[in-house]
Amino acid sequence: MEILQNALKALVAREAIYFALLAIGLNIQFGYAGLLNFGQVGFSLLGAYGIAITVTTWGGSYWLGLGVGLAAAVVLALLLGLPTLRLRADYLAIATIAAAEMLRLGFRTPSATEITGGTQGLQGFSGEFYELSPFPLDKKYHPFGILFTGQELWLLTVGWTLVALLVLAVWLWGRSPWGRVLKAIREDEDAARALGKNVYWYKMQALIVGGVIGALGGAVQATATRSVDPDTYLPIVTFYAYAALILGGTARPLGPVIGASLLFALLSVTDSVLRDLTTGDNPVISSDILDSQAIAATRFVLVGAGLIALMAFRPQGIFGSRTEVSIDAK
Amino acid sequence: MPSNDIRAVDAAREAKVAAARDLSDVSHEPGVVKPDAILVVDGVRRQFGGLVAVDVDHLEFPRGCITALIGPNGAGKTTLFNLLTGFDRPQDGDWEFRPTADTAKKMRNVPAYRVARAGMVRTFQLTKALSKMTVLDNMKLAATRQQGERIWPSLLPFLWRAQDQAIEARAMELLARFKLDTKAQEYAGTLSGGQRKLLEMARALMTEPTIVMLDEPMAGVNPALTQSLLEHVKALRSDGMSVIFVEHDMDVVRDISDWVVVMAQGGVIAEGPPDVVSANPHVIDAYLGARHDEALPEVELGAPLADDAEAVREEIAAEIHETEKEAGQ
Amino acid sequence: MTTREGLLRWIIRALAVLIVGLSALAVGTPANAEGETLSGRMVISQTNEAVDGVKITVTTAAGEPVAALTSNKEGKFRTPLPGPGSYTVTMDPKTLPDGIELVDKSAVTKNVDVEPGGFQAVAFRLTDGSSLQPEKETQVFQLLFEGLRFGLIIAITAIGLSLIFGTTGLTNFAHGELVAYGAFAAWFVNVTLGAPLWLATLVAIVAGGALGALSEYGLWRPLRKRRVGLISALVASIGLSILMRHLLLIFVGGGTESYDVPAETETDYGLVSATQRDLIAMMICVVVLIGIALLLQRTRIGTAMRAVADNRDLAESSGIDVNRVILMVWIMGGALAALGGVLYGWTLDLRYDMGFALLLMMFAGVTLGGLGTAYGALLGSLLVGVIVQMSTLVLPNDVKYASGLAVLIGVLLIRPSGLLGKKQRVG
CATH class of the missing domain: 1.10.3470 (ABC transporter involved in vitamin B12 uptake, BtuC)
Incomplete structure (x- = not known):
């Protein structure tokens, strides 16, 4: 029962919101336009630090900070897109992953401690957000038998509303002529170009919009944890988001959300099961064989194996249709 | 229906006659000046490393005609296409697009998408049907100046729905003409090779072009479809468009083109009406792969053509006369 | 200063100020009567400032604890060893003051071999984040x-x-x-x-x-x-x-x-x-x-x-x-x-x-x-x-x-x- 409840909580938890937002951004870039942004975590870092630095370091307002973070994401997208969007897809992949790592190293260096808090990160910047909460912050709520504090509930409400609005936007975009151009670019950008579409600019738009949504994800995550820590913005986060996106199905508005929720529910279940097996009086697996670090690592092993299996057998995702893919074979 | 077909055939014949009349006074030398050119190429040169892929001194494509661009493999036809449509950049040269008789646009350094918007649309040797989009979406994509293609208006369907419906109607009309209307909702990836060629041509027409540039439209198409493709190409001329197409098959060229430009080793070695050109020994040489250690000097090319010119012109005049008589009946 | 001296000074800093410094000390001091000793000093490479309060643990190669040490006001730490052999010295980077860290962050552990009667110096290179500026x-x-x-x-x-x-x-x-x-x-x-x-x-x-x-x-x-x-x-x-x-x-x-x-x-x-x-x-x-x-x-x-x-x-x-x-x-x-x-x-x-x-x-x-x-x-x-x-x-x-x-x-x-x-x- 506890396993199920953990899984249920993971379905709606802030982690799921975070990865859903990252993956929604990637869906526009990768799913619709075919762009390989491997530095989504860098955009998320900017969204988070935008608030943290504006509020904690400079004493500005939370909302100004949110704006700063999103604006920084636009700048990063322009900076990365300008040189690489005319080139083969891998160049963007390499440039984005490098830029994200560079940002992380730059933000965590002790020489930048005065601004970014160095390796310690920054805390205490989300007060203004929680002041708006209609739920008393410390009150306990039990929807569906799962325990949430008022603080959590407020964040989850805002977070999931944001996700819902963005899913709606992606749905509208996907059915619009704009979305049609993106799909055409994904299929064959020369064809789109020959039909008078400014491919470069469309790709840039997709990169910017997806990056800004990634930054929103970072902002939500930082607000939820009330802190930023440079070492949570590791490249693996981006790949988690890809795993969520591909699991849920690319180029579908709901794909990233289903994927993120499912991924975290699955991980939560495996985690609980493995921990159950290794603890207690008479563990099935001795904790000498599988310590807690190894359990954490096992989750990643499963994510990795899942990504390979999906790409090999169901590149359209769990819920994707088979027809689209069979066309590929021709 | 039959009367419609007859009318279409008539229209095509008339267009051919008109085109032939326009060109009947033009001499048959490479780089000759045409009375009403739609695309004028000057000194365009493209090198890949040490290899000269294209080196065209002067070339004019006539308006309202079907011009064939022929030549052996590696002659530089597709490269010239790529250059003219902005998909490649030359080291040197200029070209001018004249959408109407008295407007002219310099096209060098114009990006491919702007070339298409200006009215020069192209297709590709290997068809670029967008497989994971429906046939109808392929068509609708090509329409220009769509409100809904802008990122923010696209979120508000009421801003672009009316235009989208008009585009869809036009797309269905064109699909019907190309006998693809029953496939409208299917993924383009499910079409046969020939159908993809048709779709690509139909899609190009959605941009409402002035010049249609077809890169080997018949390549890989089964013979049953060839004839229908040819008719569609002729219909473009009847609708007032200029067509430039790359082709290998001399029979096809003879059948539908008004003017033929022959390329070899990057340069233009001969120009003229199809019959004249196919009789030119240098063209035959080039096709049969006869070895010339140096590029053929122009004088040498000009001479035999000039000899034949009188005869051919008479032939054409006779043909025109005959056609006019038929049309008059 | 001659080039030769400059070089020497640089080598000392770039390698490990402490190894050389303390080895010199060891040579100068007669071998410890009690037997084998391990010692070292926590110091910032750039400023030569001592860092106190850093926790260091010493274990034998087999993992048996030998000593738990803390660096003093002069940044020094020192312990007698039970005998010659291999030891593992581990410092706890969490006990470093803010902004100070190891030059090589992965080098929290050092393995040393101690000879009979030996005086073993251990160096952890610390940095305050500014660039290291020897010659x-x-x-x-x-x-x-x-x-x-x-x-x-x-x-x-x-x-x-x-x-x-x-x-x-x-x-x-x-x-x-x-x-x-x-x-x-x-x-x-x-x-x-x-x-x-x-x-x-x-x-x-x-x-x-x-x-x-x-x-x-x-x-x-x-x-x-x-x-x-x-x-x-x-x-x-x-x-x-x-x-x-x-x-x-x-x-x-x-x-x-x-x-x-x-x-x-x-x-x-x-x-x-x-x-x-x-x-x-x-x-x-x-x-x-x-x-x-x-x-x-x-x-x-x-x-x-x-x-x-x-x-x-x-x-x-x-x-x-x-x-x-x-x-x-x-x-x-x-x-x-x-x-x-x-x-x-x-x-x-x-x-x-x-x-x-x-x-x-x-x-x-x-x-x-x-x-x-x-x-x-x-x-x-x-x-x-x-x-x-x-x-x-x-x-x-x-x-x-x-x-x-x-x-x-x-x-x-x-x-x-x-x-x-x-x-x-x-x-």
Whole structure:
């Protein structure tokens, strides 16, 4: 029962919101336009630090900070897109992953401690957000038998509303002529170009919009944890988001959300099961064989194996249709 | 229906006659000046490393005609296409697009998408049907100046729905003409090779072009479809468009083109009406792969053509006369 | 001050102020009557300021605790030892004041061998984040040298990445893991099985080649057969990278490891100082790289590799067994990656995630040189190695990798085809 409840909580938890937002951004870039942004975590870092630095370091307002973070994401997208969007897809992949790592190293260096808090990160910047909460912050709520504090509930409400609005936007975009151009670019950008579409600019738009949504994800995550820590913005986060996106199905508005929720529910279940097996009086697996670090690592092993299996057998995702893919074979 | 077909055939014949009349006074030398050119190429040169892929001194494509661009493999036809449509950049040269008789646009350094918007649309040797989009979406994509293609208006369907419906109607009309209307909702990836060629041509027409540039439209198409493709190409001329197409098959060229430009080793070695050109020994040489250690000097090319010119012109005049008589009946 | 003195001062600082200083102290002091002693001092390299309150634990090689120490006001710590033998000294980086950290963050643990009656000094290099500034001019040459050493290791690993890209079109994000697996294969043979390092290196190379072949047989060839697109394959390579890296974490743990080799002091060669092991590693790199060049230029399989990279269809139609060539490329790439990993471990600590940091450096090198060109990868990697090391002249040590990544993005901005790459059609 506890396993199920953990899984249920993971379905709606802030982690799921975070990865859903990252993956929604990637869906526009990768799913619709075919762009390989491997530095989504860098955009998320900017969204988070935008608030943290504006509020904690400079004493500005939370909302100004949110704006700063999103604006920084636009700048990063322009900076990365300008040189690489005319080139083969891998160049963007390499440039984005490098830029994200560079940002992380730059933000965590002790020489930048005065601004970014160095390796310690920054805390205490989300007060203004929680002041708006209609739920008393410390009150306990039990929807569906799962325990949430008022603080959590407020964040989850805002977070999931944001996700819902963005899913709606992606749905509208996907059915619009704009979305049609993106799909055409994904299929064959020369064809789109020959039909008078400014491919470069469309790709840039997709990169910017997806990056800004990634930054929103970072902002939500930082607000939820009330802190930023440079070492949570590791490249693996981006790949988690890809795993969520591909699991849920690319180029579908709901794909990233289903994927993120499912991924975290699955991980939560495996985690609980493995921990159950290794603890207690008479563990099935001795904790000498599988310590807690190894359990954490096992989750990643499963994510990795899942990504390979999906790409090999169901590149359209769990819920994707088979027809689209069979066309590929021709 | 039959009367419609007859009318279409008539229209095509008339267009051919008109085109032939326009060109009947033009001499048959490479780089000759045409009375009403739609695309004028000057000194365009493209090198890949040490290899000269294209080196065209002067070339004019006539308006309202079907011009064939022929030549052996590696002659530089597709490269010239790529250059003219902005998909490649030359080291040197200029070209001018004249959408109407008295407007002219310099096209060098114009990006491919702007070339298409200006009215020069192209297709590709290997068809670029967008497989994971429906046939109808392929068509609708090509329409220009769509409100809904802008990122923010696209979120508000009421801003672009009316235009989208008009585009869809036009797309269905064109699909019907190309006998693809029953496939409208299917993924383009499910079409046969020939159908993809048709779709690509139909899609190009959605941009409402002035010049249609077809890169080997018949390549890989089964013979049953060839004839229908040819008719569609002729219909473009009847609708007032200029067509430039790359082709290998001399029979096809003879059948539908008004003017033929022959390329070899990057340069233009001969120009003229199809019959004249196919009789030119240098063209035959080039096709049969006869070895010339140096590029053929122009004088040498000009001479035999000039000899034949009188005869051919008479032939054409006779043909025109005959056609006019038929049309008059 | 004479140059000679300047050099000496620099060597003292750059290596470890403490080792030299305390060894001198040890020579000056008669051997401790009580027997073996271990001592050291916590001091910031830049300012020579003492750091107190740092917790240090000393254990025997078997893991039995010997002493728990804390550095005093002068930054010193000292403990008698129960006898000669191997000890492990571990410092707790969490007890360092804010903004102060180890120069090499992975070097929290030191292994020392104490001779009978010995006085063992232990040095932990600390930094306040500002750049280390010993004698500038000698440092330039030293960093250039270290950059070349690092660059050669990147080059050895990147050539495989580049060849795989050239022949199959795959940007292999799991290439860093081939490096890490090679390094740890040697570690297993060397430390766990107790074999000498040269043998461990050879075993690792063979294992690396086998791993390359395995990934081609087990994953990439089937994926090609299923006509999985290049982008899907790229995503699969990320999956493979995540999978391999965390499997390694499960088996070797998250700490740092190093090979079981005697500590070696650096020899002063005038402008630069280096250990013999460094020099041997560099020579191996140079010899191997020349060997690869000869293989590509002179042998049938090398020619076939270049042909497949140049135009796969043409190569296939002219009778080359493309699958066999690709298999050879994977074997070669895997073996080279493993060799690179081992040579990396000859001087630096191993960690389960070392491959990823190296992968980004490989990408930087390969892109700088020109994607898909073997010689470009070599040149680009050397430059990236040098740039990364030299950047510490002006940047804090812990962002030196960022400078390599900055180069990568800069190249993409200015000359995306790289230094030796063919200019690709853009637009």
